Amino acid sequence: MILIADSGSTKTDWRLLLPDGEIAQATTVGFNPNYQSAENIRTELQESLLPQLGNNQPTQIYFYGAGCSTEAKCSLVADAILNVFPGSHVQVMSDVVAAARGTCGHQAGIACILGTGSNSCLYNGEIITAQMPCLGFTLGNEGSGSYLGKKLLHLYLNHELPADLQEAFGKQYPATQAEILHRIYNEPFPNRYVASFALFLQGRQRHPFVAELLHQNFLDFFRLTVCKYPDYQMLPTHFVGSIAFYFADILRKTAKSQHIQVGRILQSPIAGLALYH
Template structure:
């Protein structure tokens, strides 16, 4: 039996896999080595995953996570998991690898993540051949929940929202400038905090102002990532993540503007990832 995990900054999905398929499922908070150190990750796993799966001793663990592209960050996460499962073989991979394997299979394509954060890569059917730099929540993450949340909060605090949307936003959240500044500059996980406001955008997406904000956020993602890949219009482009999934109709309209072929849009890569590792166990 092996364990696979797919982690964004907000949540982590865990699966126990055998050659017969998924044995058990669990969910914990997200893991991102840019926001948590090794001890914090290990403590979270001990208090959540071990509680859900007491006594489990997997042979191997394959962890795919946001922020796990650099070797030093991979080492941080590996060390944390090793504290919890000392007898398991552990591999830590970037979440882009999970997305590419789940979305593209063995076909070339461009795989994109649009969740709390955003990312993308060019996949040749076997491995990632190019991935543009991910500048994170402060400098990048275009098209993500964090990016959209940041835009609506900025517009609210700067009194740039239409009166009806401003009133609805104020009634729902009762936000103050000091509260926002505290969350963004003093508390951990500002990206998660901002991403919570994407739900407001979804609920009001029929409003012309909100629709245009969503549309522009996706357009920014295409401008900063998709169109920079060589011959990008020759590939199927796939998306995974809650933002891509729930705003899929708008995302497809933006793609049409850039003459991009959108194929799969999945909320989670876990089903495809589970199948990938199940087949490896059989082999």
């Protein structure tokens, strides 16, 4: 049995490929070795994933995750998984590999992640051949939910949102400035917390201020990533992640302004990964 995981910083989608051809599904919180220890990941797997798998024990596990960009981080996650599934074959790869395999399959293209965080790569149909730096929550993540959340919070706390949005934001998120800053600077997973504010924009895309904010968000991402890949205008550019999925109309318009050919826009690459494996 093959178990596949697509893990972002907020949520992990799991697919278990059974011998009879059936596919079982499971969902857990997201895992990111930049913020979690092997012990923390192991505990979460035991408490949340195992009950959903029942008596099914995978022999091969392919884990694609946010933060799994170095050998050390991949080993941390692999050790946690092997502790829960001893004897299984475990391979840990970055979430950008998942995006490439899940959207491009075996065709060349550019694969992008726009979820809680952001990332991208140039893919030749078999391997990643180029990748722009991924600077994470503090220094990068253009195009992502956390990038949008930071901008929204900055505008709201400085009273720079239009009056109607300022009022609506305060009603939807009644936390004080002190409470917001405490969550960001003193509690775990500030990226998840900040990204959660991007939900405020859903259903408000037609507001001129929101439309421009989203346009600039995607424009920042394109200029710093996609537009730097050679021959980017000649290849399809695919997207996975909640931000790309829920704001697809503005994403497409912004991409068109940069002469970028938009391919697939998926909330998650997990279905494509199941086909790939």
